[in-house]
Amino acid sequence: MLRSSFYRLPRGWKGFGSSITTPLSYSQWVLRPALSYHSSAAGRVCPSAEDSTIYALSTAPGRAAIAVVRVSGPACVEIYRALCPGKPLPKPRSAALRSLHDPVRTPDDVPLDAGSLVLFFPSPRSVTGEDVLEFHVHGGPAIVKAVLQALPRCASSSSPIRYAEPGEFTRRAFLNGRLDLTQVEALGDTLSAATEQQRRLFVRGTGNQLSKRYEEWRQLLLHARGELEALIDFHEDQHFGESPAQLAISVAHQVLKLKRLIDIHIRNAMRGELLRNGISIALLGPPNAGKSSLLNQIAGREAAIVSQEAGTTRDIVDIGIDLGGYLCKLADMAGLRQSTAPQQGDMDALGSVEKEGIRRAKLRASESDVVVVILPVKRDHNGEARLMTDSEVLRTAATCAANGSELAVVINKIDQMSDSALLEVWISELHAKLAIPPDRIFPISCKSAAGASGDDPGRVQAFLRGLVGVFRSMTSAVDVDSQADLAIPGIPAQSVSNTLLQESLGASERHRLLLQECMIHLESFLEQVETEVHEEGEPDIVVAAECLRAAADCLARITGRGTSGDVEEVLGVVFEKFCVGK
Template sequence: MPLRPRLRPPLRVFCPRSVTFAMSARFHHCPSRTSRREFSHFPVEHGHAPHRHLSHQPLPSPEHSSSSSPSTTIYALSTPPGKSAIAVVRASGPAALEIYTRLTTPLTSAIPSSPPKPRYAVLRPLHHPQTHELLDPGALCLYFPGPNSHTGEDVLELHLHGGPAIIRAVLSAIPLCGSHIRYAEPGEFTRRAFHNERLSLPEIEALGETLDATTEEQRKRAVRGNSARLAERYEEWRRLLVQARGELEALIDFAEDQHFEESNRELVADVVMNVQMLREKLWVHIENSARGELLKSGISLSLVGAPNAGKSSLLNRIVKREAVIVSDEAGTTRDVVDLAVDVGGFMVVLGDTAGLRVDDVSSGEKVGRIEEEGIRRARERAMSADVVVAVVDIVVNSDDRVGLLISPELVKLINEAEEAGKEVVVVVNKTDLHPSTTHTLPMDIIRQLNDAFPNVKDDRIFGVSSLAKSEHGIKKFLDGLTGIFHHMTSPISSSTGTVEEMYESIGATERQRLLVEACNVFLGNFLEIVGPEGAVSEETGDDVDVVAAAEELRGAAECLGRITGRGEMAGDVEEVLGVVFEKFCVGK
């Protein structure tokens, strides 16, 4: 029976070069990273590494090449430009020691300065290499000989006084200390660390995530991905697939001429078992990395409700400022207003939306065309959110009875959100109008909510007051949201993985996840070819297209090789490095 067509995932999943220029503008100030391997004796505090800043960068000479040649020494300012207590200048390459010698040898000395003791800080005045003019009366100098340095090359760090004039003078003097010395390109220090096998590609990607982290949970995610164990796990999976492919190819080439300890059936069955176990690990890894991406991009939250229910007021209370206009007039918010805010360490994108309503036949009030478009966008924003917060408000009737205002349009939207798998929370606003809602919502209010939203659990219902001076329920509501966010981003467990592997998967980047997904597709194609039990003929294995099966394993291993950038199947590593490093600042 002919095999049906199999899905082949695209292997080129990298960003196009045109996108990377927009990405590079995201990093203006980012922390300098010096490997802890460099500081075995003398701990030094570092500042923040800037993006390329023209006021401190000397004009490049025509002979300065932009190629990252091992014979070229690069240097850059690794702390923010401007006035500061300390400024750190870093140099990497074969001329690092020569730079130190030329800058620290005074005019009165006929003997060049002796090399500093590796990994020990020494205080030296810095002089111009040609005029011998004093540039800095006291700079802290550290020398890290390769290959045991961050870049794998000789590295020199000069901790200067942070005056702008001193920084400019030293940066202008460094290229005069020898030949083939030029200013570094963005991310070039880290690029050299990769090529010298001091950092793996996943570690470099995690470094970029670390520089981009603005909340506590983003920091934790980036630190998990910064571990070398994640790259080692990818490489372990790749080697397993390469070995499995080798066994199948041996079956192809030598089955008729050689006698194996295992039969053909047993050999293929072993490969199938290993692939099935690996697929289970890959599925867990994919799910956990998708949860981790919520931490990076931000959890999308949409506030929905009837007009004048207090959505905008609630948003202002969450962000702790008057971010959106609030008035007693219904329909003030006509369009979606998105704001990013840190809620309990999580990056959350809050969306304030137009009130949900339809034409009121009894009063003759109709929804205008602009407001109708705002309602359409509110529905669209809610269905694209991760969390939907339904805001209902307490109203006092003409007979002084207290009740809830729950519109049918809101109930319909919440039902649609629940069917789509959204996390749903209900907030009862204006609790200050009810005399019995000091700490908890009264049972009559809870019963009305249960009737309207039967699938929403009581621990997802909160009472608040959005008045500027009121603290009714706001903290409890935010704590409840934080608990939901933890649930959404916590890793799922696996019967074949460890707790450390679960949490490390949270730190995987989107590029890594896409390649793991592509790997999983190849493995699915492999299992489709050989069958779940690896049932092949005992003599020849002709019941299965072993060549096609081995090719699927090759494609799966290639996907994993592209993650780490190592091995014969590394793929277009330079393209990936271009995407990663163009986001980095010069001092990295």
Template sequence: MDLPQIESLGETLSASTEQQRQISVRGTASSLAVRYEQWRMLLLAARGELEALIDFSEDQHFDESPVQLCASVAEQVQVLRAQMEAHVANAVRGELLRNGISMALLGAPNAGKSSLLNRIVGRDAAIVSQEAGTTRDIVEVSVDLGGWLVKIGDMAGLRRAGLVGADIVGAVEQEGIKRAKQRALESDVLVVVQDATTDMDPEVTETAKQCVESGINVVVAVNKIDQFSSTSGAEDAWKARIRSTLGIAESRISFISCREASTAVPLTSKNTDPGNMQSFLTTLMQTFRDMTAALVPDSDPNPSIWQESLGATERQRILLSECLTHLEAFLTAVTPELTESHSAYGIEPDATDDIDIDIVLAAESLRSAADALGKIIGRGDGGDVEEVLGVVFEKFCVGK
């Protein structure tokens, strides 16, 4: 077994949810290590061309000038970089499956956040009271939802300090509100719990907008729909209001009733989904599915390898990011000159002969990038000298 397979085997043994098991099993195949080795060999081939220029340019005649050769290598590196970036993005998505999705419940006091948490986890994990501001600190609960490990945070209700005669927001509650806003901005999924009988609170709306702008997945649960009239058209009005305020899709808006979903309400043939709780959970799981689906680059129509890239571990992702840093250094070393000189940018090839490029620095960047890939599959540093020489002697007529 190669090193990535061994890592995946360890994670398979420690998996606690179905999604964790599936993503770990994907990594036990050898295709990830094969892909890493293919990328490493591409970099070795590119480095071999540059090393040939460094060592043999004075003794041998090459068909391409250094600038033309660097331009050709840069094109290959750019394609490789795009594939690695997609691979890293999928690895980040895979970490959501492996480490759990962070979800926060945000809303005004008495909107039903704690009741919703209790309905989701199936037990009284949070205190439910008609008194505003009952929840002060963040209540964290982990739960398996459809195979996804979800870490739910129930937080203090957001409200501004009232005027004279209104409820007083004390120092402890103010700290709870501050922590709630911070937890919301750090979450992967934000569930905004809105009381259907009251207007949207400005504090809640402002924080939810910040989360949307930050790229956080926002779902809205309009609670207490049991107080709606069947012909009032309130649901359509709420959908229009939420879409215009937060700019989220209608598919991310659910209407629930935590009171009807309580265990005190018996299931009947006419009431198979009390309080629309199952419909809400379906919306949540579709959100999780969208967040953790593999990204497939347009340049690669085969989605199978990208599905397996979800199983890349954090160690592999860090080393891939290190490799990308070195590839950026290579492109920085060669691209500024090429943007004004290479024929692809409108200038004839013979005009590039006088351009000075630091071939040594470019080759060193490729060496460091290949070493980072080698570490992923368990190769040590500096073990590629013979491979580079093999590329040089195979492609160029030198040493004869």
């Protein structure tokens, strides 16, 4: 039976170029806000009115050794015969050397390209699920232009030939069941990966592991709903060994375990977003603590002004940087200090600009994933080295930690001290004041590191290695405490293994929001069952089944495949479990 479904893409979802190798912005994504398609009994999804053959340049424009022109659609064989007259079609997925000719013959008949590699991928085993041709031509701009101009002149009786719209190859791959939405999103992320950790995360997501997890959970909810609806429809005609309350409690046990598993998945997805979007780092400290010097050391360039004058930085200086494979957004900010009552001739009183800078610094620190507290070493009037632990800085750092930010402390300007034993004392004091592990307190000297050579002068590299360790702990997958507690009938045991839970790091924000919505419906189901059981009544099976339907629908919307409201699937569960042989 044919049925129509509408899929609306999430706001902010990235699309693709006219080939699957060309990233484009969301505004260029070819999928319309609502796209109608239908599915056949064989499971192949086809566009409702899409019979044209499309082509596009799949490599970057410009001069290159090789350029790839991709063609997809029912006219691929006719296009090949027009461009390569008299030559047999290459074996599927095997390259063949061919000369390409203009389909409109000219007296001199100079080839478009005398040495092209041609590959043919017959449907459905191709990237789009349709017949696909690839022409690997010489990458000169004139040759590429000539080939692209020749393609629409190839006469076709099966379909019109046109240049592909942005993202259309990927759209056809989705509509023909070659990719689901999770794979499409991961593919787009892979094309835009800028760091090693992003590459590892996104390449892992291009597989179907996430889709399999979501489908397993959806099937579990589908079967649970089928049991409840069978009780509704056939309770008077069939003998059931369980009462409605007992059946609801049995289903609730499975739903509770699934809810815990989804909760772990959501927590991992939030950790994965740090890899996807970047880790924000704030450099927090008093004036003239060396924040700008440290920023320049990390960036390897003069990104911020450095001066002996305190309070040089008034606004926020942001830079993006790759630290150990992690995308980071590093912010140098105004130094924090307490306001004093302005007096005549008082040079230490805060001005309006500095007050605004301090306000912005505190706000940025509160919004950062990691706060690096920089405390300088200074000599007093007796020439003794002292650690400047500003109370305003420590109070702000403690507030950030309470709000969920990770803390690291840098003791800067250790070149000012001669007694290394003082470091142990200061580290103990900071451990007590900020409740921070000693291995997250780093003594450095930006002055010693500037322009020096050798094995980590100034210990700045040791600090960066420690910072990468903080990133690693922030973005590692949450472990399953007890797999026995999460063992769910109907879901393979490997689905809850710690290894496969690593895949959940690749879940996007769209996945996380839909999973949170799914959790709300599962909680509604559990509340419905718990309330009725405590009141020694029978739960409303209709309401309970509707909660499971809504939860399963959230999972279906993640992959874009199927809906929990498919009547055929629900009836299949009902009759398979309770009406075998009838």
